[in-house]
Amino acid sequence: MSVLPPDLDAAGFAxxxxxxxxxxxxxxxxxxxxxxxxxRDSFSPVWNTGEERHASAAVAPAxxxxxxxxxRIARRHRVPLHPVSTGKNFGYGGPSPNVHGSxxxxxxxxxxxxxxxxxxxFVLVExxxxxxxxxxxxxxAGLRLMVDCPDPGWGSPVGNSLERGVGYTMPHFRxxxxxxxxxxxxxxxxxxxxxxxxxxxxADTWQEYPYGFGPDPAGxxxxxxxxxxTKMGFRLLPLPEYYRSCMITVPRRRDFVALVEHxxxxxxxxxxxxxxxxSPLSVLMGNADFLALATQVGGPSDAAMDxxxxxANLHSWRVELQFLGPEATTLANWHHARDRILGAIPGAQGxxxxxxxxxxxxxxxxxxxxxxxxxxxxxxxxxxxxLGAWKIVRDDGHVGFFPVLPRxxxxxxxxxxxxxxxxKEFPSLPPFFNALTMPLFWHTHTFQMVxxxxxxxxxxxxxxxTHAAMKKCVAVAAEHGWxxxxxxxxxxxxxxxTYSFNNHILRRFHEQLKDAIDPDGIIAPGRGxxxxxxxxx
Amino acid sequence: MPQGEIVxxxxxxxxxxxxxxxxxxxxxxxxxxxxxxxxxxxLAAKYGATRPAPLELRDDLADPVLRLFVRRGVGAMPxxxxxxxxxxxxxxxxxxxxxxxxxxxxxxxxx
Numbered sequence: 001m002s003v004l005p006p007d008l009d010a011a012g013f014a015x016x017x018x019x020x021x022x023x024x025x026x027x028x029x030x031x032x033x034x035x036x037x038x039x040r041d042s043f044s045p046v047w048n049t050g051e052e053r054h055a056s057a058a059v060a061p062a063x064x065x066x067x068x069x070x071x072r073i074a075r076r077h078r079v080p081l082h083p084v085s086t087g088k089n090f091g092y093g094g095p096s097p098n099v100h101g102s103x104x105x106x107x108x109x110x111x112x113x114x115x116x117x118x119x120x121x122f123v124l125v126e127x128x129x130x131x132x133x134x135x136x137x138x139x140x141a142g143l144r145l146m147v148d149c150p151d152p153g154w155g156s157p158v159g160n161s162l163e164r165g166v167g168y169t170m171p172h173f174r175x176x177x178x179x180x181x182x183x184x185x186x187x188x189x190x191x192x193x194x195x196x197x198x199x200x201x202x203a204d205t206w207q208e209y210p211y212g213f214g215p216d217p218a219g220x221x222x223x224x225x226x227x228x229x230t231k232m233g234f235r236l237l238p239l240p241e242y243y244r245s246c247m248i249t250v251p252r253r254r255d256f257v258a259l260v261e262h263x264x265x266x267x268x269x270x271x272x273x274x275x276x277x278x279s280p281l282s283v284l285m286g287n288a289d290f291l292a293l294a295t296q297v298g299g300p301s302d303a304a305m306d307x308x309x310x311x312a313n314l315h316s317w318r319v320e321l322q323f324l325g326p327e328a329t330t331l332a333n334w335h336h337a338r339d340r341i342l343g344a345i346p347g348a349q350g351x352x353x354x355x356x357x358x359x360x361x362x363x364x365x366x367x368x369x370x371x372x373x374x375x376x377x378x379x380x381x382x383x384x385x386x387l388g389a390w391k392i393v394r395d396d397g398h399v400g401f402f403p404v405l406p407r408x409x410x411x412x413x414x415x416x417x418x419x420x421x422x423x424k425e426f427p428s429l430p431p432f433f434n435a436l437t438m439p440l441f442w443h444t445h446t447f448q449m450v451x452x453x454x455x456x457x458x459x460x461x462x463x464x465x466t467h468a469a470m471k472k473c474v475a476v477a478a479e480h481g482w483x484x485x486x487x488x489x490x491x492x493x494x495x496x497x498t499y500s501f502n503n504h505i506l507r508r509f510h511e512q513l514k515d516a517i518d519p520d521g522i523i524a525p526g527r528g529x530x531x532x533x534x535x536x537x
Numbered sequence: 538m539p540q541g542e543i544v545x546x547x548x549x550x551x552x553x554x555x556x557x558x559x560x561x562x563x564x565x566x567x568x569x570x571x572x573x574x575x576x577x578x579x580l581a582a583k584y585g586a587t588r589p590a591p592l593e594l595r596d597d598l599a600d601p602v603l604r605l606f607v608r609r610g611v612g613a614m615p616x617x618x619x620x621x622x623x624x625x626x627x628x629x630x631x632x633x634x635x636x637x638x639x640x641x642x643x644x645x646x647x648x
Contacts, residue, residue, distance in 0.1 A: 028620070387574070388574065396613065
């Protein structure tokens with residue numbers, strides 16, 4: 001029992017644990033160091049330092065009634081609970097709490113798919129259901145539905161959407177919180193609330209109309225600490241009949257601005273799924289002269305980059321387009337995209353890639369027949385959960401900074417320059433931001449870019465560099481209006497502080513709400529930068 | 538080794554392994570042109586020819602050893618919480634791996 005909850009001594013901690021065991025059974029409460037090891041964030045840059053935040057205990061209820069009981073016990077003993085669902089949340093803090101000594105409320109055992117409708121295309125799940133589980137449930141039921149899943153399939157629809165995670169299919173499904181419809185929440189006093197049509201007894205539209213009547217508090221529970229979500233509905237995409245992939249390249253650096261505008265049009269019109277931007281010039285990054293050009297202070301000139309592209313006989317940019325729908329529609333949408341962009345950007349070229357009916361065969365999922373070196377991750381593009389993406393993990397893990405950016409080519413160039421220059425303070429890190437760094441079009445209506453330096457458990461000096469670089473990224477990006485979308489607990493206060501309009505009124509509003517319903521901070525105090533009165537004092 | 542060439546022991550740990558471990562440590566192809574899944578590839582790089590890369594061909598992962606890796610993780614492999622995999626689950630997976638590895642070694646001897 002090396003870690004204790006705040007304001008509690010060992011004598012006070014023991015009856016708290018005893019009460020938990022009485023509520024959920026002795027097998028589902030843990031407080032020994034060995035049992036709590038998996039509740040550490042193994043991707044943490046403050047691993048084994050005084051900044052690392054440890055849990056004092058973990059408790060895994062089996063149902064909503066047990067969640068209510070655990071919350072009431074925690075309230076009685078004034079012990080903060082840190083709810084987690086399933087999956088790992090790596091790069092964003094794992095299961096580690098904001099407050100050292102919190103008890104982790106592990107919802108993994110609540111793993112039922114409660115409703116799955118292949119005619120009205122929705123699902124209602126508990127927090128312990130993973131994307132693998134949901135995919136299997138759909139297959140087992142023989143339904144033609146597509147899951148929009150994040151990279152690691154061990155994540156959960158509830159946890160991922162509450163963290164505002166993303167997927168890779170059609171625009172209206174990639175924003176996972178945006179694709180949710182209806183939730184059940186246990187509030188800090190133990191009462192159970194349902195949002196939207198779930199508030200109306202007898203309504204059969206909980207997963208179809210999200211708002212019900214009056215204010216809709218659902219957004220408070222994403223990256224928030226106003227309750228524990230125990231059920232959540234999601235809209236599902238009917239399995240499209242056909243998949244088609246294509247690519248367009250444009251010759252000059254400045255062509256990227258027009259390319260982005262055309263792709264915005266295609267995406268916002270629902271004509272194209274997730275796209276992958278890239279640069280054919282990336283093959284030159286192994287050349288020392290080109291690397292120096294792409295990473296030079298202040299960024300390279302368009303003319304210098306165009307000269308390098310011309311010398312290598314390469315185009316400057318490319319975008320891989322993915323189409324989902326009936327075969328004829330995907331072909332017509334590709335022809336429309338090709339004609340629109342090639343007609344507007346001199347020298348642009350179009351290429352046709354793999355295309356096939358869905359569901360894909362195993363060979364098609366393996367994605368090794370594309371006629372170019374592709375950035376498309378085929379399984380995630382087709383909603384097939386996988387852990388294949390785990391091959392990207394280097395060292396002992398990484399942390400992630402993903403600023404929200406305007407969806408324009410000019411903004412991309414500016415981020416390349418500004419963050420590229422700022423990160424020169426950390427020369428041992430890879431040049432995440434350079435003249436070829438591409439935007440991610442994961443969230444439906446915005447761009448993001450990735451900064452994900454690694455961590456090493458046995459190299460605190462390396463981790464300290466990563467930690468300092470993360471903080472600098474957050475600060476420099478905010479000076480330009482680029483905000484982080486999701487952060488580990490060790491960064492949440494700093495990220496929250498950058499959303500400071502009108503003397504931090506957004507945070508102060510959240511604090512007023514928190515003080516009203518959870519002044520002792522029983523539910524995840526500090527999450528999302530929202531602290532209750534007890535911890536602010 | 539293709540997924541189908543493994544002889545799998547019919548034990549309770551089989552489903553647990555398939556659900557919790559095989560997405561990373563299975564014998565199938567990796568994603569997007571990778572010849573192996575990430576966990577299998579990592580063990581192939583770590584051990585070379587000295588040990589089989591697929592866990593289902595390893596008979597040296599007794600319950601305490603397996604529990605150590607599952608509960609503490611290693612490298613990019615995360616630790617798994619007791620709510621995800623109980624000690625009894627890990628024990629069942631260890632028994633399945635041992636039986637499967639032995640069955641495949643016997644089958645290979647007959648070939």
